Amino acid sequence: MDRCDLPFSSRYMLTEKIARHIFASLPQNGSIVVIVDRDGNYWPSNSDFFSALNVSSFFLQQLCAKVDDSTEPILSQLNDSSVVAARLATERTDCGYVFLIMPHRSPESTLENIDLIEMLLSEITLTAALAEKNNLLYELGQKHSDMYNNSEAF
Numbered sequence: 001m002d003r004c005d006l007p008f009s010s011r012y013m014l015t016e017k018i019a020r021h022i023f024a025s026l027p028q029n030g031s032i033v034v035i036v037d038r039d040g041n042y043w044p045s046n047s048d049f050f051s052a053l054n055v056s057s058f059f060l061q062q063l064c065a066k067v068d069d070s071t072e073p074i075l076s077q078l079n080d081s082s083v084v085a086a087r088l089a090t091e092r093t094d095c096g097y098v099f100l101i102m103p104h105r106s107p108e109s110t111l112e113n114i115d116l117i118e119m120l121l122s123e124i125t126l127t128a129a130l131a132e133k134n135n136l137l138y139e140l141g142q143k144h145s146d147m148y149n150n151s152e153a154f
Contacts, residue, residue, distance in 0.1 A: 015037045019043035036099065037095060085099050
């Protein structure tokens with residue numbers, strides 16, 4: 001895919017829409033959510049904090065590979081932050097991956113709260129599915145409207 005086409009691909013636009021919906025409901029401080037699409041584009045919920053963490057693309061790629069190869073969620077450590085990674089997919093679209101980065105958390109404290117983390121990841125997946133259904137309904141409405149307008153021309 002040509003880099004110029006990225007902002008216009010339906011998967012890119014869906015993933016961006018999912019990120020906007022999810023990030024709108026997150027608190028400003030604390031853990032951050034990062035969404036990485038299948039092409040390596042990423043959307044952090046807090047860009048400044050994400051930049052300060054110095055997360056390498058190699059680290060993210062390694063976690064993505066682990067998600068692809070095993071049962072999710074994947075738990076990892078980045079300096080003093082716990083990182084949880086999982087697949088982000090709907091019925092129709094493999095959107096990529098979702099990362100939850102929790103600063104000042106040990107793996108042990110993350111494991112103690114894994115049920116809540118899995119519930120949050122499920123809510124993110126649900127948000128993705130609803131955003132996709134919304135897009136499909138909009139497209140269907142547009143097609144129906146176009147067909148109606150074309151039939152009036154006769």
